[in-house]
Amino acid sequence: MDTLTVGTQRLIHLDLKGAPPKLTFFEKFFPFVKDLGATGLLIEWEDTFPFLQELIHLGGLSNSAQTSGAPYTVEEAKQLLELAADCGLTVIPLIQTFGHLEYVLKHVQWRHLREVEPYPSSMCPSHSETMPLIRSMIKQMIAFHSNIQYIHIGADEVWHLGLCATCSKRLLTAKHGKVSIYLDHITEIAQHIKENFPHLKIIVWDDMLRNIDAHILQEYYIGSLVEPMVWHYNNLETFHLGAPVWDKYGAIFPNIWVASAFKGATSSCQVIPIHKHHVSNHEAWLSDLSLHASKITNFRGIALTGWSRFDHYATLCELLPCSIPTLCLCLKTWFSGSSTAEIYSSVNKMLGYMDNPLQADVTHRPLFHYPSPLNFPGWQIIVGFEWFVNVRLKYRNIIDSDQMNTWFNQWQVLNNYTNPMQIESILPTLTELHTEISSLENFLKTHLQVYFYPHTIEELLGTLILPIKEHLRQLKCECEAQMTLGCRIRGHKRLNI
Numbered sequence: 001m002d003t004l005t006v007g008t009q010r011l012i013h014l015d016l017k018g019a020p021p022k023l024t025f026f027e028k029f030f031p032f033v034k035d036l037g038a039t040g041l042l043i044e045w046e047d048t049f050p051f052l053q054e055l056i057h058l059g060g061l062s063n064s065a066q067t068s069g070a071p072y073t074v075e076e077a078k079q080l081l082e083l084a085a086d087c088g089l090t091v092i093p094l095i096q097t098f099g100h101l102e103y104v105l106k107h108v109q110w111r112h113l114r115e116v117e118p119y120p121s122s123m124c125p126s127h128s129e130t131m132p133l134i135r136s137m138i139k140q141m142i143a144f145h146s147n148i149q150y151i152h153i154g155a156d157e158v159w160h161l162g163l164c165a166t167c168s169k170r171l172l173t174a175k176h177g178k179v180s181i182y183l184d185h186i187t188e189i190a191q192h193i194k195e196n197f198p199h200l201k202i203i204v205w206d207d208m209l210r211n212i213d214a215h216i217l218q219e220y221y222i223g224s225l226v227e228p229m230v231w232h233y234n235n236l237e238t239f240h241l242g243a244p245v246w247d248k249y250g251a252i253f254p255n256i257w258v259a260s261a262f263k264g265a266t267s268s269c270q271v272i273p274i275h276k277h278h279v280s281n282h283e284a285w286l287s288d289l290s291l292h293a294s295k296i297t298n299f300r301g302i303a304l305t306g307w308s309r310f311d312h313y314a315t316l317c318e319l320l321p322c323s324i325p326t327l328c329l330c331l332k333t334w335f336s337g338s339s340t341a342e343i344y345s346s347v348n349k350m351l352g353y354m355d356n357p358l359q360a361d362v363t364h365r366p367l368f369h370y371p372s373p374l375n376f377p378g379w380q381i382i383v384g385f386e387w388f389v390n391v392r393l394k395y396r397n398i399i400d401s402d403q404m405n406t407w408f409n410q411w412q413v414l415n416n417y418t419n420p421m422q423i424e425s426i427l428p429t430l431t432e433l434h435t436e437i438s439s440l441e442n443f444l445k446t447h448l449q450v451y452f453y454p455h456t457i458e459e460l461l462g463t464l465i466l467p468i469k470e471h472l473r474q475l476k477c478e479c480e481a482q483m484t485l486g487c488r489i490r491g492h493k494r495l496n497i
Contacts, residue, residue, distance in 0.1 A: 011092065230257065
């Protein structure tokens with residue numbers, strides 16, 4: 001097991017398409033994860049990469065990005081790589097080349113390259129302009145990253161394949177149907193990289209390969225072109241790759257990677273990671289790899305993925321600072337071979353927590369029980385979002401309470417048919433919670449601006465805080481209006497608040 005855990009790469013995935021941190025965060029985060037045992041970074045730049053020339057609209061140098069206060073300038077991106085190098089962290093850039101290309105295909109000038117015209121996720125592999133665009137993106141990405149040994153070309157979750165008029169026509173003669181269209185595209189990209197950048201090794205996500213017959217993969221010589229990164233984010237109870245997958249991959253690919261998740265793989269709008277799920281995912285990987293290790297010729301290592309959005313248009317899920325405790329637990333589990341109470345205790349102590357809060361559900365942790373600063377970058381942000389989770393629970397409990405549904409529902413408010421005795425007890429609760437969420441808003445603004453750009457802060461507050469704050473304000477106004485009117489007769493003129 002040591003060869004699987006200690007003697008291989010341990011990459012931390014940075015999903016920068018959601019809440020990309022400022023360099024002030026990475027200055028602290030990179031040494032932190034290096035000390036934890038990470039060996040490198042899998043950087044998914046997406047729309048934060050400083051594309052130039054004909055691709056400038058795709059990334060952080062576009063007018064829209066600059067207007068919204070988004071990263072990264074060329075200098076910032078270079079400094080990010082320098083910070084990683086200073087910590088001895090290997091960098092592997094990840095650039096999508098088939099699916100998950102919303103950040104490209106949303107633009108008018110590339111809309112015609114969509115496989116399905118209304119949907120911006122998947123690119124048509126048959127269009128004459130597709131490969132020149134992909135080659136240009138790859139060229140800029142590789143040129144920016146000096147001394148890299150690997151490039152990850154994505155190629156996962158191609159939801160729409162063989163559907164446009166040109167691809168549908170190709171299907172009539174394609175030997176293996178949609179599989180041929182997929183593999184033709186991936187192998188063309190891989191061969192282009194091999195010919196122009198022969199020193200680079202190429203990684204792909206494995207999910208699209210998982211159900212392709214072995215003889216077809218061998219027909220395309222895929223094992224000599226790419227290295228699969230086998231991803232699976234389920235916990236121990238629901239983890240199900242199965243022996244046939246390892247039998248096939250072991251026979252075809254000399255080199256294999258795997259990918260777990262330390263955040264962004266449970267709910268698409270999760271705020272604080274579920275520690276137990278992610279730790280269990282790593283236990284499941286350890287078990288599965290131990291069982292099938294003999295089938296793997298060369299195990300390259302693991303990427304601990306940390307997704308920030310489920311796709312380009314999805315809302316933000318767990319922020320990176322909120323996920324550091326989970327990342328620590330996962331790496332410690334990976335090194336030890338299993339999760340134990342001692343691991344939780346050691347991580348709690350290492351991070352500066354009191355009373356082992358990481359073993360409890362976030363909604364049951366005591367708030368602000370921190371007599372001194374915690375020992376990881378951005379700890380104030382996780383405190384803020386733990387506070388938010390508790391405030392949101394209070395809010396939902398009030399809104400869904402019997403008292404509100406019985407004595408202050410919308411029909412009663414609109415018809416001025418309310419009982420002032422009940423309103424007198426509802427109003428202080430609403431006022432208190434409105435005051436609390438306003439305090440929380442100020443707390444989060446103060447600490448988020450240290451590590452995040454304005455466009456991230458605006459999105460977070462607009463998604464999570466402001467809707468609750470505005471609803472509470474509206475309910476307060478309605479309570480006050482009802483108290484002023486003192487109306488008890490059914491059918492009185494309706495209110496317009």
